[in-house]
Amino acid sequence: MSCGSIHALCDDSLADILIHLDAASVVRCRAVCRSWHRFATATSFLVAHAARRQREMILGTEHGLSRSAIVPPSLDLDMVAGDGHRYLFDPRPRAADGDGCIELCASLDGLLVLEQRRHCPYYGTCNASTYIICNPVTRQWTNLPALCPATVATGSRFFASVYGSYFHASSDEYRLLFGCVISPSEEEPYFCIVSVGRTLPRRLMSCGPLLDEDDRKCAMLCHGTLHWFNTGKGEIMAFDTVSETFRLISLPPVLGRTRVWRDLLELDGELSVAIMPNYVTLDIWALQDYDDEAAENGRWTLRHRLNVQLPPPPLLDNLGLPMMSLSVGSSAILIGFPISEARLYSLKENDHGVHREINFRGCPTFMVFSESLVHHAFFDLPRCPEISVRDVVSPRFTTASPWYVRTVYLLFFQFGSVHVHHVAKFPLRLSAHPTNVILPVRGRPSRPSAPVNGPNLADPSVPGEIHDCHSPWDPVESTPPPPSIGEYYAKIAPPTSPPPAPLNVEVGLGFVAGSRPHTDVTAVRPHVASQRPSRCRLSSRRREAVKEEEDQLERRGGKEEEDLLKVASACRQRW
Amino acid sequence: MEVDKGKGEAEETRKVAEADRDTVTLKSSDGKLFEVSKEAAARLSTVLAGMIAGGSIDDNGTDLKQIGSEALENVVDYCNKHANSIPSAALISSSISFNTAPFKEPEEWERKFVDRLSHDALFDLVEAANFLGMERLLDVTCHKISEMMKGKSPDQIREVFNIKNDYTKEELEEIRQELAWAFYDD
Secondary structure, three states: OOOHHHHHHOOHHHHEEEEEEEEHHHHHHOOHHHHHHHHHHHOOOHHHHOOOOOOEEEEEHHHHHHEOOOOOOOOOOOHHOOOOOEEEOOOOOOOOOEEEEEEEEEOOOOOOEEEEEEOOOOOOOOOEEEEEEEEEOOOOEEEOOOOOOOOOOOOOOEEEEEEEEEOOOOEEEEEEEEEEEOOOOOOOOEOOOOOOOOOOEOOOOOOOOOOOOOHHOOOEOOEEEEEEOOOOEEEEEEOOOOOOOOEEOOOOOOOOOOOOEEEEEEEEOOOEEEEOOOEEEEEEEEEEOOOOOOOOOEEEEEOOOOOOOOOOOOOOOOOOOOOOOEEEOOEEEEEEEEOOOOEEEEHHHHHHHEEEEEEEOOOEEEEEEEOOOOHHHHHOOOOOOOOOOOOOOOOOOOOOOOOOOOEEEEEEEEEEEEEEEEOOOOOOOOOOOOOOOOOOOOOOOOOOOOOOOOOOOOOOOOOOOOOOOOOOOOOOOOOOOOOOHHHHHHOOOOOOOOOOOOOOOOOOOOOOOOOOHHHHHHHHHHHHHHHHOOOOOOHHHHHHHHHHHHHHHHHHHHHHHHHHHHHHHHHHHHO | OHHHHHHHHHHHHHHHHHHHHOEEEEEEOOOOEEEHHHHHHHHHHHHHHHHHHOOOOOOOEOOOOOHHHHHHHHHHHHHHHHHHHHHHHHHHHHHHOOOOOOOOOHHHHHHHHHOOOOOHHHHHHHHHHHHOOOOHHHHHHHHHHHHOOOOOOEEEEEEEEOOOOOOOOHHHHHHHOOOOOHOOOO
């Protein structure tokens, strides 16, 4: 039966062919003929098509968010070189309908969750944040309902932050888990779940500890459960997305509370922790008998020990910078540090330590994207009316979050008719971005606060606070746990009463103290810093030093902000 | 002529096969016989593996009525080449596997194998691979065909594959507008 024409192919075979095409090509095939349209719009085909898309790394580039194959199809390293970049959003600016700051929160099944922060006098989210969920391939988007309950008293602030996103199979819904704090308020912090397409957030009865920003950003979905490090407690917090309960999992015995480079990942279906106790080795521990509730302490097994031989980091970076990791199939792991190239290591028995440097020509976010044309009903529903994307504030720079390197990006994006100028933050290397869009905040203004756990490299004049600069990865046993999130929020609320105990806090920033450099905030918004009352209990000597430093900071910070604004306008003209 | 040669070869090899049973004989819809190693057939084709395991292999030529001789010849050719390529495959897998996509890129010899085929032969091979449950061959051939579509406009695709446009002008315009992003991008 050699008919020898494409018409002779059975439906299955045609689907087998179309499944190899990228999303745009599939859509073009719909215009070929009616029967192709029928195949290329069938849900079963679209699901299979999405499942076979290549996983791509989301990158922050000078022109906005981009995606690139995580690893090139061939071993030709030249192909890694970013030519495969495809912008997730239109990098061309349009007349500004408004400005705000947008941050990428999550990437799941071809959908992106973006947080749009409005002007907020403090660093962090507040009730002005709105959330957008979009499919950048099909240009569909919708927004989430307002999270702030109507009962919040005037004068109180509402803070919500994304903890994770997941697909809830039995309800066929995409859901987001938020941690919410009302401050000041009698109310305990709580968690709520928002189902995309539903109008109201649903408050959870069970509650776990709120996590600090670095921890909650690194949510890892495995076994239908979201996992985060709880650095303060030295545990893993887990949220079962089916039973909607929290539980705690102990860490591998070697980790404990020490601050070493570590990250959660899924390897061969197992919950794993990658730990780098020094520059030399990288250990990957896997949790066995995951579902065995009786195994209280978890059975951690050392699966791999890699010889990584990282070069010592530049002095400016310190222990607080996390490692980012991603399993690539079951045989390789991609590791990224804010200070180095992404590196791909083989996990094969015989060639441990073999690695390749990968230059993504952009800042890898370690969020994975894969194209999907699957139709979601929530995109057809009317958007939540109370949130207007146009209702945003004048341009405002946020700086990189502490664990990102001091870098500012201007990003533009476009959804259908909505175009928003925005500034977002993305991690990493300055060197990869030769243009002046990226503005490194030069140096780190010395901080007014005293207790720095890691090496205070910006201010070598502070003795006793500098650990061995060449091995800041050594476990710092004395690291006190950071203040709880409640304390954090209490701090940034208008002062009512003095804090209950001397805290490990940073003056004027109200940020969870730790060894991370938080200086960007002060650098860009010194007025905020200086207006805020110092609420640390410091010795008088220290207080004098603080005052002096604050003054310095103000002078320096003003200049920094000027520079930022200059670059911003330059960028806008250019585009 | 070719039939005779094929039969002759088959005749000879069948004697060997009967002795140690390391090949199977396949018969195309037009009656030609082909020999293929039992090991390769079982490994590459789920259908043949099932037939071998189930003992439904006919020593005089297992009838594959769905498959023409040209396609079957290509199938057998693929099986043999695949068997020969094992050393190189092992070599590759010992280095870092960079593949993340569920689809593994065709290897050099697979690319060459499909590149020499005509459109018609490719489509036949797709059907044959589908019928025999040869996943990898199906992937490689479909990938090849999909490459002919990639980045092309609907008009170009119709031209390449000789497809009739059964849309009205208005319908086509509607589709294009609805999905404008796929047509004006790239």
